[in-house]
Each structure stands twice: as C-alpha cells, then as structure tokens.
Amino acid sequence: MTEEGKAVYRHSLVTRITHWLFFIAFMALVSSGLQVFNAAPYLDAADKSNPARRVLSFDSPQDGIGTTTIFGHTLKTTGLFGWTADGMGAQAARAFPSWLTIPAYQSLADGRRWHFFFAWIMAGCGFFYIVSGLARRNLSELILRPRDIPKIVPMQLYYLRLRKEPPEHGTYNPLQKLAYTLVIFVFAPLLVLSGLALSPGFDAWLHPITSVFGGRQYARLWHFVLMIALLGFFVTHVILVATQGVFNQMRSMITGWYRLRSSDGTGV
C-alpha cells in the first residue's frame, strides 16, 4: 500500500546534477543546432546533396515571403520559417527565426562552437548517468522489463481515464519505463551517433557508421528527426510534470525528496 504523504528519497545527487546539466546542454544544442541548420536549410534523403531527394526545406522565394516544403508540399510560413527575424531588428531570408537560435544573429562559426562544446556536456552527462546508475543498480527501476510490456496498454487506458485503477507497478509505471528506456538507451545514443556520422573525420575513421544511417546527408536528416523526437519527449515530460503535482516533482528533482501520492506505485 502507498503511504500517502510520506516523503521518500527518490533522486540521487548524480541523477539530479546530470538531469539539470543535461537539460541546459539540450537547450543549448537545440538552439545552436538550428543556427547550424540555417546555413543549409534543407534535408535530403541521400548521401550527397540531391534536390530530387529533398524531404524538408525552408525557402524565401521572394522578399517578404517564407515557405516550408515538406515531402513536396509547400506551405506559406512567413514570419515563422523561411522569412523571419534576423536578430538585428529586421526580417530576412532565414530558415529559423533569431529567437530560436544561439547566437540570435546568423553566425555558423559561433553556432558550431556552441554545438560541439555542449555535445560533450550532454554526452558526458548521459554516459556518467548510465555508468553510475548501472554501478549502483538504481537504473534498474527505470528500465522496461519483459514483464512490464503487458501493462503498457492498461496504463495508457488509465491515463486516458478509460480505466479506474493503474496496473500494479513500482516507483515508475510501465509507460514511464518505456519512455525513459527509449530516450536513455535508444534516442540519445542514436542522436550522438548520427551527429558523429556527419563529421568527415569520423566518417573516414569509421565509415560503416555513416553508411548505416544511409550516408552523410541522411545522417543530417536522422540527426534532425531524433532531435525532434527528443524535443517531443521533453514537451510531454514538462506537460506531465506540470499536471502531476509540479511542486512535489520539482522539489524531488532539486532536493531528492518526493512526497508519495495515492496514484503512485507501491514504491517497490
């Protein structure tokens, strides 16, 4: 039985530090990555650049008009994508607007510096978190096990209010385990690898990795798609935190202590 109102120590110091550092690094990586993307604002499903295999592009067919073309469908996106704020008080032919990029003004050189610095912070955090979590065995409660799989659908039904009770679970429910396992062991490592696969130095060293992604431009495409997937997880994560006791959740990720609620698992 859940002892409602009882405070439990849920997040170790390592978890809390890596969590917030990862968050800062991820924001810096998204923003500087969009800055880097602006230098060639299109994605091709190919090895070399090939307009015939263009999946996404942001253009400005004429001054004052911005368009987004995705899978051959062109939408007018003036002000948001294609023709946007240039960070110096004017509008210009620019894929992502200045308020989304680091630095705000167009600077591929600076965007790259930020990206490669925070890539080390993010990869370092992820690596340290996984190694310390495995060493201290506290990662195991997060990892999806075969026995959790049949509980995924009932848990989703509970979230959708089609079921009164959640299935029996530990500290983390089966949907949380599915999301965390995918993010920590699949999406984040693939994001790092697809980024490395873009590097001509890394490609020369280990070109099977670039080839697995389908080539250099494909790696750029996957890097972008994985960023969107991680950003999607981040948005869902923030929405859930905001709606499931934001004060309690934030406190536990800052101090480590979490106050149990009636909807929580048994804590086993």
Add this chain to the structure above:
Amino acid sequence: MKRQLFIATSLSAALAGCSAIGTKLNDNARFHSVLDSAEALDQSIIGTHGLAKEYRAQDISTNFPLDSLPTPMNSYYNAIVRDQFRSYKLVVDGAVERPHAFTLAQLEKMPQKRDITRHDCVEGWSAIAQWDGVPLADVLALVRPRAGAKFVVFHSMDSDQQGTAYYESLNLHQATHPQTLLALRQNGKPITADRGAPVRLRVPTQLGYKSAKWVRRIEIVGSYGSLFGGKGGYWEDQGYEWYAGI
C-alpha cells in the same frame, strides 16, 4: 485548453530566453574561450584516422556547387590564365632543405593519384567528384621539411572584397595523408578557373574550407601564429575551428 496554451507559451518563452542568454554569453570573450576548449577534445578523439570513403563513377554529382570566395581578379592571375598557366609556378619553401618552384608541366609529369571522394562543406551540403593530382606527400618528400617543421601553409591567389588573402594550413600528419592531393583535374578535365585552376588542394577527411583553391605558394612553418590573423586559415581567423574534421 488554457493549460496547454500556458505550457506552449512557457516553452516558447524558455527557448527565446535560452537564445537571449546564449547570445549574451556568446559575445563574452571569456565564455567564448571556454567554448573553444572543445576543439582540442574533438581533434584528439576524432583526429585524422583512416581513409575517406571512395565512390563509384556513377555517384559523381552532376552539379558540384561553387563555394567560398570568387575567382581571383588580380593582374597576376589574369596573366597566367591568358598564357594557359605556362608561366605559373607553385613555390614550395619555408622550413625545407630544398625549396623548389614547380611548373604545371612538372606537376603533371609526377605520378598522379585518382580518387572519387565526397566534399563536405561546413554549411552542410555534400558533393562527390573525381579528382586527379599529385599526392602532397610526394611534393613534401622532394623538398624535405626540416626538423621543427610542423605545419604546411597554402597561400591562395584569391582574396575577399576587403583584400584579405585566402590561406589554409594542415599539420604534417594531415598533409602527408595518402588522400591529400594537389589536384590538377576534376572529373577528368583540368580544373576550371572558378574552381581553383590550375592547382587546388583536396583534403577529403576534413571540411571543404581546408581544400584551398588557386594555390600559388606552399610554405612549411613551425607555427602559423604570425601569419595573417594567427589562427591558421582565412575561415579560422573568422571563428571556424582549425580542426575541420567535424
């Protein structure tokens, strides 16, 4: 619905705040030098290992983009174009035992290497071409770098609108990489004036800005710190990494 709108607005505000703080930090010289520290890690871990992937003839790009600075407009370049590069000489000097000036005919007589490799631009695009040329290692073996020689600097004939000349540099390890070529031909034809004629560098293991066009002089040095902006290349002087492998 109100709650979702509130969350969406907060997330946008967080991203905008992140960009604003980032821009401020970016303009702080001390923070910028912290960012620069990552370059040493990239270089030591990724480095210049292995060979760039080689492609088949059918993979060659039909439309290889033109990039960087425009074709040189100076009187020297006009003169050598007019006499079809017969008076062109590639000077190789600096910290070497036997400085030498190579004519185009001499370079063409040296053993040629042919590669079909991908050119990766720093902006993000890629294009594949076939290149024929003299391995830079062969030229360096003829002039014999002296003890203390560490970098190979390429002086180009082009310059930007402010008159700043293009130059680039490689360390000896990168310069003697078997795929680093002094390219004389692209896709079987002599390199055209707008693509770096008569001699351009090809470094397929690094980003495109390392592959200097219109090379007139190769200077071997112990350090590039006293040349131009001191960062080892035209784009490096403007903030790009000297290690262009990522």
